[in-house]
Amino acid sequence: MKTIRKKIMFLSVVIWLIITLVWLLMIYSNQKTIEKYNEILQRYMLIEHVSQSSQASINALNEYFVNSAEDSKNRYAGFSRELKDAQNKLLGLRNPNNYLSLMNYDRMIASQLESMDLAVSFFHHKTDAKASFHFDEAAKTSKYISETTLSLISGELTTYADIYPQMIQQSNDVKMLSFATLAATTFIILLFFYKFSNDITEPILTLTVAAREISRGNFERSVDIRTDDEFQFLANTFDRMRINLKNLIAEMRIKAQVEHDLQEHKLLLKESELRSLQSQINPHFLFNTLNTLAKKAYLEQARETSDLIVSVSDLLRYHLKSLGSPATLRHEIKGLEDYFAIQKARFEERVQYSIQVDEECLSFQVPSLTLQPFVENAFIHAIEPYEEGGYIAIRIRDEGADIRIEIADNGPGISDDTVRSILAGNRQTEYKGHSTGIGIDNVIRRLRLFYGTSDVIRIASDHRTGTSILLTLPKEGGHSFG
Incomplete structure (x- = not known):
């Protein structure tokens, strides 16, 4: 059985999931935009870094030729490595629009590095003329690299000029998508709340109507709620209470009718007893008269008449007994024998x-x-x-x-x-x-x-x-x- 608490928890989880999905969607879209911006920026910075490393390595080499200091040599070696590393990273910038430019750019970097290495080698062998020649070649190449860097950056700007509007449009699309998602989420949440509120208010309304009907004395309307939660249990209990009340009231009405009939019966019985008393003669006078007649008949030798009068007297005495008192079969048989004696006197054989x-x-x-x-x-x-x-x-x-x-x-x-x-x-x-x-x-x-x-x-x-x-x-x- 789904409880109301479970329904509330389920609704909360659904709302949380919807909000989380919207949040993740917005983060993902924003992250993609940032990554695109970073990609373009990294391309510009890498090209610029090549130009700076090329110029710095020429300056460090010149300083080393001037003072032959170990620091200068180390500085030159560091800038040379940076230039070489930047050269390797340039391969990742190739696209159909800059393929040839990057290939020439790569060859110029390789030429500068080669010239600088030759200049250092001749400088170590004390061949100053050749060292100076190769140094000049490296410096010229570095100058070409700087000029080419500007050209490449200009080309990159031209290449990505169409991408910027797309990124702006994409950002606007993300905003519209966010608003649409928010609207859809709000609609879905409202639907959930509407369904949830109906699941609570409709059973309460049904119970309220049923209670009103019962308060008016109408016990025929059943309570039918199918929600698979506490409301259904409450409705079933309420319906059983309605049936019990209906049966109890019916029993009370029957008992009231029985009591009414009993009272009426008692009144009729009292009335019957009163009429019976009014119609009776004095029993003692009647018994005394019958006994006198019986003795007189006996004295006159009319034994059958005497026995008949005794039977009538006994039977009358038994009849005057209260009908509310039980009697033994012995007394019933004695009454029958008196009755038969009287009838035998009438009908004989x-x-x-x-x-x-x-x-x-x-x-x-x-x-x-x-x-x-x-x-x-x-x-x-x-x-x-x-x-x-x-x-x-x-x-x-x-x-x-x-x-x-x-x-x-x-x-x-x-x-x-x-x-x-x-x-x-x-x-x-x-x-x-x-x-x-x-x-x-x-x-x-x-x-x-x-x-x-x-x-x-x-x-x-x-x-x-x-x-x-x-x-x-x-x-x-x-x-x-x-």
């Missing part, structure tokens, strides 16, 4: 039933009035409409982790649509008639709430075999719903 319960299941707790609504439904739809009556079987088994309760009848069965409607908790499936007033959908909701799972009931129905309701109640679990 048209009602047949059986209750099979594993002993270890009797202490298992369930919401009160769980089984009776299913049994009542079976009576109303499977037995009461038919003259031949019907049969209801209740089987309660311990299945290890679960308690299985099966309520089966041999009635005409129910349709698949009705089964789906019951399982979906549709209130329209409540049966009407003389019953507890508690619908199956209410029982199913209370079971699901009590055990914390929706998979508590299954319904199998066929028009030939009847309807079977299977309740699967887990032993682990069970919550208060009051």
